[in-house]
Amino acid sequence: MGGIFEGFDSVNEMFNRFHELLMVLISCHVPLKGRRRKMSISRNITNIVKRLQTCAPNETDATRTLQLRLDKVLHRQRVLLEHEIANSCDTKRFYGYVNNRLKVRDDLSVIETSDGVKLTDDRLKANYLCNYFQETYSCKSAGDTLPVLYPKSIPVIDELDVSSQNVLRQLQRLEAKTSLSPEQIPALFFKRAAQCLSMPLSIIFRRSLDSSEIPDLYRHAWVVPVHKSGSRIQAGNKRPVSLTAVSCRLLERIICEAMMKNAEENELTSDDQYAYRNGKSTTDCLTVFFNDIALYLNNGKSVDVVFTDLKSAFESMPHERILSTLPLKGVGPKVVQWISSFLKKQKIPG
DSSP, X not given: OGGGGTTOOSHHHHHHHHHHHHHHHHHHHSOSSOOOOOOHXXXXXXXXXXXXXXXXXXXXXXXHHHHHHHHHHHHHHHHHHHHHHHHTTOHHHHHHHHHHHHOOOOOOOOEEOTTSOEEOSHHHHHHHHHHHHHHHOOOSOSSOOOOOOOOTTSOOBOOOOOOHHHHHHHHHTSOOOOOOOTTSOOHHHHHXXXXXXXXXXXXXXXXXXXXXXXXXXXXXXXXXXXXXXSOTTBXXXXXXXXXXXXXXXXXHHHHHHHHHHHHHHTXXXXXTOOTTOTXXXXXXXXXXXXXXXXXXXXXXXXXXXXXXXXXXXXXXXXHHHHHXXXXXXXXXXXXXXXXXXXXXXXXXXX
């Protein structure tokens, strides 16, 4: 399998060759539409919709009759689906359906600027959100670059396990999602073709880590503005969520898991940290917090609680400061250099 990369020197050329082959194979062997047999209720809905589209504007009675019939059929379809999900004993599917029903769709129909101007054109809205998010992110520090120090008492990880076996395990752990990424290939494809893709991806990952070279596609991301709270037309009430290439996320996960494993084994993390740690959650944090409060109150002591919230804490952190801190957590120079290359020249889509 590694023969497909013969004659290619750079990681970008290797990845582009790999991506081109995947796109050719998908176009030749993956059907564009499933051959599922439609249920009678689905055909009924299709027929009603077609009849509604052919109704003349003056046929109000017929249009209303068809609309009521359509509402009844759609309600029946939803009831049958809910009964099927409830009887399937599939908790993941059940909670996924509930969350989907409770979710409020944010269609981004209007975005209001700081001057009070309401934008409705898609291009204008995208450019305004892009500029707003760019102002939040800080990629450079104000001349406070710190020296890179490697403590002798901390084991350093510099060689990561990017073998085909480990890559295969990571591919099999992917969620079977059909949404696209900058690769134009869904995670479902990578998961189902894991046995065939693990070896070429392992070769690309190893070359990328050894040379600190990043494929150009890994520098692209699709940014989706997700509503947080408050008015839905205010850009400040949205946070950007980046959707990167699936294979890029695989390599990021391998690096992250190695860093966290080394930090946990050498007690480089605080016991008071509950976020981004295996075996700990927000529920655990709240349980410990309320237990401590209860102990103080039972002993007749007063308790002062201070809550702080750092605005855009992750986005505004200078990259130089992050890179200078990594060695203190046992991250070796090769991995630090790869992360440094990854953070440079990131392309923010407009």
